[in-house]
Amino acid sequence: DVQLVESGGGLVKPGGSLRLSCAASGFDFSSYTMKWVRQAPGKGLEWVSSISSTSRYIYYGDSVKGRFTISRDNPRNSMSLQMNSLRAEDTAVYYCSRDGVLTPGDFWGQGTLVTVSS
Amino acid sequence: AIQMTQSPSSLSASVGDRVTITCRASQGIRNDLAWYQQKPGRAPRLLIYGASSLHSGVPSRFSGSGSGTDFSLTISSLQPEDFAMYYCLQDYNYPRTFGQGTRLETK
Numbered sequence: 001d002v003q004l005v006e007s008g009g010g011l012v013k014p015g016g017s018l019r020l021s022c023a024a025s026g027f028d029f030s031s032y033t034m035k036w037v038r039q040a041p042g043k044g045l046e047w048v049s050s051i052s053s054t055s056r057y058i059y060y061g062d063s064v065k066g067r068f069t070i071s072r073d074n075p076r077n078s079m080s081l082q083m084n085s086l087r088a089e090d091t092a093v094y095y096c097s098r099d100g101v102l103t104p105g106d107f108w109g110q111g112t113l114v115t116v117s118s
Numbered sequence: 119a120i121q122m123t124q125s126p127s128s129l130s131a132s133v134g135d136r137v138t139i140t141c142r143a144s145q146g147i148r149n150d151l152a153w154y155q156q157k158p159g160r161a162p163r164l165l166i167y168g169a170s171s172l173h174s175g176v177p178s179r180f181s182g183s184g185s186g187t188d189f190s191l192t193i194s195s196l197q198p199e200d201f202a203m204y205y206c207l208q209d210y211n212y213p214r215t216f217g218q219g220t221r222l223e224t225k
Binding site for chain 2: 035037044045046047050059060061062095097099102103104105106108109110111
C-alpha cells in the first residue's frame with residue numbers, strides 16, 4: 001500500500017527554521033513528482049512546492065519563494081521541506097502528496113502541524 | 119498565476135439531492151483540472167482528474183465535466199458521507215492553484 005508519513009512539525013518562533021520530512025513507501029518513489037500543500041487553520045488548500053522525480057524541476061509558490069527549499073532523496077524514499085524565516089502566516093498543516101502521471105495528488109500523508117508563534 | 123474561482127462557497131442539500139459545484143479558471147487550462155473532497159481533520163482525497171476521469175475507488179455518483187475555463191463537479195444522489203469540503207485544482211501550469219473551496223452541508 002502507498003504510504004506517505006510527514007514529520008518534523010512543531011512550534012517555532014517567528015524568524016525561526018524548521019525542516020519537514022515525508023517518508024514514502026509502497027511505490028517506486030523515484031518515478032513520481034512530489035509536492036507539499038498546506039492548509040492554515042480554518043482555511044483552504046494552498047500549494048507550496050513541487051519537485052520532479054529526478055529533482056530537475058522545482059517550483060515554489062510566491063508566498064514561500066526564497067524562504068523554503070524542497071529536496072528529495074530517492075534512495076531513501078524521502079522528501080524534505082526546509083523552512084526558514086518563518087512567519088505567523090506560515091502556520092498550517094503541511095501535507096506531502098504524490099502526483100501520478102495523470103492523477104495529481106492521488107495519495108496524501110496525514111499532515112504535520114507547523115505553528116509559528118512567539 | 120491562474121486564478122480558480124469556485125462557486126458556491128457553501129451549499130445546503132439533502133440526502134438524495136443532485137448537486138453541482140463549479141470552478142472557473144482565469145485562463146484556459148485545457149482539461150487539466152482535478153477535484154478533491156476533504157473531511158474535517160483528514161487529508162484531501164482525489165475524486166476526479168483530467169476534468170472528467172473518475173479516480174480509482176470513487177463512487178460513480180461523482181462526475182466531472184468541462185474544459186478550457188469552465189468546469190463542474192456533480193454528485194448525482196447525495197449520500198450522508200458526501201457532506202464535506204470540495205476543492206478544485208488546476209494542474210495546467212505552475213504555480214498550481216486551488217479554488218477557495220465549497221462547503222457541502224446538510225439541509
